[in-house]
Amino acid sequence: MSKEIFVDGILKGHVAFITGGGTGITGGVARALAEAGASVALVSRKLEHLEPAARAINDARATNQNIGEALAIAADVRNFEEIEEAILATVVRFGKIDIVVNGAAGNFLSPAEALSANGFGTVVDIDLKGTFNVCRAAFAELKEHRGQILNISATLHYVGTPMQLHVSAAKAGVDALTRNLAVEWGRYGIRVNGIAPGPIEDTEGMKRLVPEPVKEKLRKNIPLGRFGRISDIESAALFLCSEAASFINGAVLVVDGGQWLSAAKFV
Numbered sequence: 733m734s735k736e737i738f739v740d741g742i743l744k745g746h747v748a749f750i751t752g753g754g755t756g757i758t759g760g761v762a763r764a765l766a767e768a769g770a771s772v773a774l775v776s777r778k779l780e781h782l783e784p785a786a787r788a789i790n791d792a793r794a795t796n797q798n799i800g801e802a803l804a805i806a807a808d809v810r811n812f813e814e815i816e817e818a819i820l821a822t823v824v825r826f827g828k829i830d831i832v833v834n835g836a837a838g839n840f841l842s843p844a845e846a847l848s849a850n851g852f853g854t855v856v857d858i859d860l861k862g863t864f865n866v867c868r869a870a871f872a873e874l875k876e877h878r879g880q881i882l883n884i885s886a887t888l889h890y891v892g893t894p895m896q897l898h899v900s901a902a903k904a905g906v907d908a909l910t911r912n913l914a915v916e917w918g919r920y921g922i923r924v925n926g927i928a929p930g931p932i933e934d935t936e937g938m939k940r941l942v943p944e945p946v947k948e949k950l951r952k953n954i955p956l957g958r959f960g961r962i963s964d965i966e967s968a969a970l971f972l973c974s975e976a977a978s979f980i981n982g983a984v985l986v987v988d989g990g991q992w993l994s995a996a997k998f999v
């Protein structure tokens with residue numbers, strides 16, 4: 733869809749470092765940035781999840797040189813040294829990094845009273861500390877190339893979302909990082925923005941976290957009458973990463989069809 737909306741090659745010459753799996757939202761964003769011409773490093777814990785996504789991008793590039801090259805790197809965002817190594821490997825391969833997309837996230841449903849301290853900490857470590865680790869490790873590159881950061885958060889913390897205390901806390905922290913870094917690093921020409929997706933179909937989150945009987949009720953409560961698509965997030969990411977957004981800094985763009993605004997009605 734994004735190809736029909738954006739002109740070709742809007743990210744040609746850029747290099748993106750994207751955390752998260754090769755499928756779902758981050759997989760879609762990686763593919764969209766590559767189709768827009770950026771070289772992309774796909775980074776997450778398991779290489780076997782990343783390699784098919786990187787291969788698909790590189791296969792498409794074999795017949796269309798306007799598509800950027802993809803590289804798969806195994807690294808855990810919770811481990812600062814692993815992320816530093818992944819940043820270095822990306823720079824060695826592609827020469828620089830000027831776009832960072834923080835999409836790595838962990839999630840499961842749990843009532844607060846059953847959540848262990850380690851369960852809470854694990855999700856905060858992946859989502860929040862992981863986002864900090866990547867931003868911090870990429871800072872020198874972003875400063876040198878007047879780059880930008882795109883943090884994927886959520887709308888869970890805008891309201892009180894049952895069974896999602898740990899994720900809501902982590903994602904609220906991610907939005908805080910977005911705003912603070914926008915202020916602190918804006919002086920270096922680094923833009924820091926976020927996307928807060930609502931319920932997006934064809935994602936692991938939707939499959940695992942929204943029980944089937946709840947799905948239709950949830951959909952009916954979305955003012956635009958449908959679930960989000962991965963392509964909706966791709967388009968938002970392309971816009972925020974492009975020159976069209978060159979004066980946008982510290983924004984968290986909600987892409988949810990108006991879902992959270994009507995969430996109070998949803999019981």
Ligand code: COA
Binds near residue numbers: 837840849851
């Ligand atoms: N309910 C309650 N607690 C849970 C849980 C669940 N479904 N899944 C994990 N936990 C707790 C564990 O019990 C453990 O705490 P404990 O030591 O007190 O028992 C803690 O979380 C860490 O679990 P572990 O499995 O060791 O962590 P991990 O690093 O291997 O996995 C998770 C990370 C927990 C986020 C895991 O759900 C995961 O890997 N998910 C896949 C990625 C994902 O969620 N993507 C986002 C899609 S929206």
